Amino acid sequence: MTLANTSSSTPLVVIEDKQYERYDRPYSKDLTLCIIHDRENRKMLLGMKQRGLGQGKWNGFGGKLEPGETVLQAAVREVQEECGLTVREEELVKVAHLTFAFTSSPTLLHTHVLLLPTYSPTLHGLPKPSPEMVPKWFREDEIPYGEMWTGDRYWWPRVLGGEKLRGRFLFEDDQVGIRESEIRVVTEEEELY
């Protein structure tokens, strides 16, 4: 094990084995999280969550898979519902599988993170607010990590930098403190999910 090179004081443990899924919880849910990147103009679309888990935080767009849906189908649907953009499954790149748990919650959240690398208004339309999310563009160097999930500063920049990651975060029940976190790079040969 090695400590990741991060600028913050919270150490992030990088693991080389498959410990990332080892939180023992009786229930699990599959979720999507889509990062909309306008690479050419060096900006990213985030949404301010209006309700539910993560309310009051900036995040990408996503939510629970509906029965019978694939990850990609759910991602396309959630992006459309939450910010009005039309994306196609083939455009989405699988960039991370992150497992989130909370100290007193019996449910593991398996979050499938996807990236739309090249947003274009002509292809995807213009973002519009929904009851769930109020979208806003941020410059790449002004991502508001202080108003996002606490763990995001550790993996978001790496995903934007082209790395494929697996990780797990055990949050305190206040959904702010991180009791434990691990992350590792996925090898070329490995299926991400």
Ligand SMILES: Nc1nc2c([nH]c(=O)n2[C@H]2C[C@H](O)[C@@H](COP(=O)(O)OP(=O)(O)OP(=O)(O)O)O2)c(=O)[nH]1
């Ligand atoms: N960026 C980031 N996203 C997270 C973290 N933890 C976490 O659950 N999420 C994401 C995954 C999902 O996209 C979203 C939660 O799913 P959701 O939006 O369906 O939750 P909800 O409670 O509002 O669900 P619903 O009842 O409205 O269906 O938050 C985290 O640490 N960082």
